Structure formats: C-alpha cells, structure tokens
Amino acid sequence: MTVMTKFLRGPQRDKLAIREELESHLEERVRDLMVGGQSETVAARTAIAELGEAAEVARRFEDARTQPRRRLAMNLGLIGLAGGAMIMSLVAMTQPGGRNGASVYRPERPDAKDAAVEGRRFDVSFTNESLVDAFSWAGQSAELTPVVSWKAFEAWGVSADTQVAMNAKQVTLEQFFTLLNEGAAIEGARYDYRVRERTLEIATTEYFDKREIELVCYDISGVLPVHRPDLEAMTPVEMKHRDQQLTEELVGVITSFVYPETWRDNGGLYGMSVVGSKMFVEAPRRHHHQIRWVIEQFLDRGDSGAASTAPSTEELPVATPRDPVKGAPAGTAAGGRGR
C-alpha cells in the first residue's frame, strides 16, 4: 500500500483518502476470506493479488483524476458538431465513399497468426507439469521457439514453476491456449501468444494489446442527422441535440459492449474523443474490428438513403465461436440473406 501511495499523484489529502479506502477494503476482504476458511496469510495474499499491480492501479486513479480534461476535449468536439453542419456536409461531399471508412495509424504492425502453424496439432498430457515445460512442449510441437514474457504474469502470481494440468489430444496452438486459460482459474487471467519468424511469443492479452495499439480516426458524419433526408426539417437547435444524443449513444454502445473493462472511463487503458464528425479511438487492434461494426449499425438506422449506409471497404472480422459480436457481420456477409 505504501508503494501504491508513492505511485499516486495529486494532493496528499486525496492520496491518504485513497489509501484509507483501499486498506479498509483489504481488511474486510481478508476477514471474509478467513471466514471462508483461508488462513490469514493466504487470505492476505489473495486480497493483495486481487488489488493488482500497484503502478497499474495508481495509473487508473491518475486517469480518473485527470479525466475532466479529456471530457472537455470531447465536449468541444460536440460543440463543433453543433456548429458545424455546413462543414460536415462538406466532409460528406468530399468523401462520398469513405463515410465509415477508417484511416489507420499503426505504430507497430503485429503479425497475424500463421496459418501453417495454426494447422499443426499435438497431444498434451500434463498432470503436474511446470508452466515453463508446458510452453516448451507447445513450442516444440509447433516447431517454434518459445519466448515467454514472465514479467507479464507476475500480477497473477504466476511464474515458470506454476503447475499445470492438461489432457487433450490433437489440439492446435490456439486450442492449447484456450485450455490453459480455462484451467487457470485466475480472475482476469488470459494467456495469449503471437507467432513471429518461427518464434512463439507468450504473454498476456493485455501485454499484446499494449503493443498493438492503433490510433484510428473514424468518420462518423454518416451517423449524424444532417445527412438524413428524413430529418432535414430539423431546426438547428433540434439538430444540435440530436447530434449530441447520437454521438453519446455511439460512445456509450462502444464503451458498453466492445471490451468494456478496457476503456479509461471503466478503469482501463484505452480512450476515444469526438472532434467534429471525427471519432479518434486509441485502442488495440482487436477493439477496432468491433468498433467498425458498431458504427455500421448506427449508420443503418432504417434510413433508405444509400449514401449513409456506404459499406466499409475494410475487411470485416472473422467469426469465431468465442466472439459472436465480432463475427456477426462477416458471417452474414458470406452466407446470410440470399439475393
């Protein structure tokens, strides 16, 4: 807790209040765990592990403390929306095919999963194997050299010696990690991997997320009523309210359904700002696939104007059983409603 307080910024009074609140929480949690049968030592360790890494929690507090500045940026964007009907029309006219297209800035290009590697299958039979041996076996079976970021697992209390039990036949690398995650029974834990030049990189999903952040500018002018023929009769004031409502709804849906816990407002790392008819989203690649889809749903609000429903030319996400939302549009596009 002392370490955490050192990481915190802001007035001393606020830091002490946070410390007091967290200590109170930990005390009660330890008491409850002990009532549940844990020894005091184990209960204390569990409660502290649940709190997470001190620096990370302090950063979340810092985000909460400074968030009015971000909100101001967004509100300025909304004012821009209200006053910028003409400008938005211009944007719409100059970007006829790109209303819901996205220009992407990629600080780093992550490698896609290797199809040849994904197709390779192997048996696993671990009773009390160490995690390092399990990773070595997976790497060897997929003919890859494993490189593990052990530091990424520290917050979970996981190390190379952590015991693993797993029994399955003919699994792919992806299935191996799915089984590992299902068997881990650590709250929030998610082992993940990337294949890069015959190397099997192993870390957490959060680790790869941070590495694969993309700042994407979405053109959301098609979401706004100025482009809706059925709403052209609106007064400027009505239009302003409608603009704000639609933008808030869009942001609300994204932060509610696209990996909700990862957004800054919900204690996560990633954020977005609306400026005029542009929505800037800084988030990992896996988020953007879903965000594109959500924006498309907003564009398709029963309006018959073809212009506002211009489809994205970007590749839609591939359906996976674990991610039905992400997969919905692609699945429908390929084999859904016949013409």
Add this chain to the structure above:
Amino acid sequence: MEPELAVLAVLSEESLYGYAITKAAAARSRGEIKLGPGVLYPLLAGMEKQGLILSTWEAVKADPDDEAATGRRRKWYRLSAKGRKRLEQRIKAHREYHAMMEAFLEGGSGLGRRAEGAKEVGS
C-alpha cells in the same frame, strides 16, 4: 458487464461503500460480476469526478462496545441525479443493442442487406 453500469445499478437501490458495492454486484449477478478493487476504486473516483455519484465519509468504530474506540473511516457512495440519468441512458442503450442483436440473429433486420453491400464492394 461494464463495471460502471454495475456500479450505477447497485447504487440506484441504496447507498453503499466500496467493498459493499463489490459484494452487492456479485450477489446480484450470482457471482458473475467481479469488481476487483484495482478497477472499482479508480472507477468510483472517476464517477465521482464526473458527478455521477456523491460520497460521504463515516467513522467506523474499531470496537462497537467501546464509545472511545476510534477506527477506520468508510466512504459511502450514492447516486446523483446525473448518475440516475446516466443509468437510464445505459439501460436504454443496452436494451436497444440487444433488440438489434435479436433482430439480426433472426434475420429480420436490415443488416443482411448491409452486409451484402459490404461483400459487393469488398469483392
């Protein structure tokens, strides 16, 4: 489920302190919603900053039988009018989304037509 929505929902019924929010959210979701302290308290700080929730400190006696015993303080949270409005908006957005998904999965929405369009352009 989104942590902010969970907090708004449990506070819409009663004032609670942090740990009690965690327990209320877990109880209400049969253990599915786990608001860890590392997420909950920064979230509460942010929500308070936004005016969605209001807080008051209350002294908790170390020993209930000892008048002089001083213990920790506890921070109680309650929903503000703005928070109540936010909750209503979130619930509305949530229901609209699910209605849209239901319509989509039943094949009755316009999404199929949109997706076909996407295929045409992409191909």
